[in-house]
Amino acid sequence: MTVYYTKEHEWLRVEGDVAVVGITAHAAEELGELVFVEAKDEGTEVAQGDSAAVVESVKAASDIYAPVSGTVVGFNAALSDDPSLVNRDPEAEGWILKLRIADAGQLAGLLDADAYAALIA
């Protein structure tokens, strides 16, 4: 089970041909408590870098960009009632969406944990 990171402060966990996507603890801390999270409808195809979800803090809305190209195949329904789950457990229970990966080759261009840690250091 490999976890990748992006410069936009998302993480991506590969489970077979599906990527589980969320925001990093650093991003959750920076955004502050979330009040709303939504992802593109299931079945939506997104290209790498496209907006795949939106998270809203009290102050502002922020896009979550698709770390790799793919098709939206799931949304964390727990976030509909409890968006602050992202703040409490950003890199596990607070996952946001699932993407069926279109091009696994794009994974190689993402950051590993050490590279991400260096980015935010």
Place this chain on the structure above:
Amino acid sequence: MSDSLQRTPLYDLHLSLGGRMVPFAGYEMPVQYRAGVMAEHQHTRTAAGLFDVSHMGQAHLHARSGRVEDAALALERLVPADILSLKTGRQRYTQLTDGNGGILDDLMVSRLGDTLVLVVNAACKEADLAHIAAALHDECIVEALPDRALIAIQGPQAGAVMARLAPASADMRFMDVAEFAVAGVPCLASRSGYTGEDGFELGMAADGAVRVAEALLAEPEVAPAGLGARDSLRLEAGLCLYGSDIDRGTTPVEGALEWSIQKSRRTGGARAGGFPGADIILGQIEGGVSRRRVGIAVEGRAPVRGGARLFADEAGTQPVGHVTSGAFGPTFGAPVGMGYVETAFAATGTPLFAELRGRYLPAAVAALPFVAPGFKR
């Protein structure tokens, strides 16, 4: 660019409290502290929040004659409120208007002895004071007070905190002003604010600001709150943010602020009109307006932000207005907003649809405020 930003006397205190500093109206201001916007908002609604509002403009207006009535009459040439009847020790909300009835800024005016004390918005302060000085030069002297700080303490426990530190504050009611010392620092206090809660704004010399802030923060009920909480608090309270909800393109009547225009300044009043744009503004009080500022409640949890368009129909074919401010309301527990709609759609409960990311969310005109005020009347 950041080195052109100014700092308030509480800058170092903000840093020591974990304040996240952002540029705002030319100042480096704390948008939040360690607790976060949501917690700071809730703390202010349930206990007491301390806000640094030293970036706002403070000024004294003196009449050259020395008579405060002359200063009041002069200021009435620029604002639609009745300033002459303002008693000493009282404060009033009003607007500086332009010849088209638009709003140059909104401000608080207090009368204290032979002086009128003005508090204006940070982003407008130079322009406001220049405007007032130019218009009233023959009768008045405008004295800007750049070396004064301003600290707000807001919330249901603000009264108890202040009564402990300054017993004289206990006698004050909403919109009273008085002078007394806090932690040994002479302050000019008003029992007012920008949150919808009971509370005070304390003006003092810059070199005393840290002492006052630390004395307040030492009280168990008080926690610091940043600009983020200030915005969600004022939005729930239905209070306008100048530059978003009102500006030169909106009149006080379109902005639903005619409550701040007393009878004496309206048609048929003792000193009717006489301020910039009076014909338009008084005409609108008599004859109505084509659009009004209203509260906007949106179904679901997605906040609709300023700029979002409002429609009469779910398909988004009949535009009727737009949102000017919107956020999630932590106390209201749902998104809150305000905006302008055509008058035919301004009645409370009127169904609307708000455009959000290409969809049209069910919404409705909501009564303001969203959260009941806690003022000490």
